[in-house]
Amino acid sequence: MAEENSVQAETQIAGTEPKVKPKRAPSQRKTAAPAKATPNAATANTPGSKVRKYSADERAEKLTMIQSLLSVGKSTLKDALKQVGITEQTYYNWKKAAQPASQKTAEPVSQGDDLKDLLDLEEENKRLRKILAERLRAENAELRKRLGMD
Template identity: 70%
Template sequence: MAEENNVQPEPQGAETQPKKVRTKTAVRQKKTAAPAKAVPSSSTEDVSLPKIRRYSVDQRAEKLTVINKLLSAGKTTLKDALKQVGITEQTYYNWKKAAEPVSKTEPVSKSDDLKDLVELEEENKRLRKVLADRLRAENAELRKRLGMD
């Protein structure tokens, strides 16, 4: 009965609830529980994500020509020109790379290839003859020096 005498009075309006004892299993269950879903609040609704835009090939070409005109005039820098057009630097370089032709040299016709091949074969024959003549002359000179002839 001594314990009953030492009880402190409860504040008004407070309900009596038994204290919960946290055990190790309760802690583990709490850690592994799925996170609660975030409820959208009015503060997050104000933040707007940038809109993803898709441009057609014609629109891309038009924007690239506008940028080239601005740069060739020398009045603006690349970053300023890109801001005026409304695209990022990475987008600009991706578009520029895609707009370049695959090979900068014009395709050679088959007749030109054949002519080049014939010319190379003729030059090869001529060089072989020159080499053979030099080797014969050098061989003859060495034989004279050694007294073989």
């Protein structure tokens, strides 16, 4: 309130109205988003491009081709990927997906074999415990003789 009184008093003394800033009109929004820079225009997701889906055989073929290019030592990983026509992220995704598949093909063990192995281990465990108990009894008896406790 004190400020209003002081502003009114100043305007009456000076005889002029206080200056009011003109309001700005809201700015226009851009209609299209700016295009992102992509390193490879062929792999960019533009409206005219089509997303390519590879079959498992094609993926395996491309992965082996990349491995062969790398093993020769003439090219780097990025060069090999460019020659094959896939991105680095796609390569790592395919490689990760291919690893568990190769591990699954290892010899599957049936449940019957597991049970048989478990029973064999239990029998061996009993046999070894008996041998250990006999040796400990013999050692105990020998120590008692030496100490004269018997």
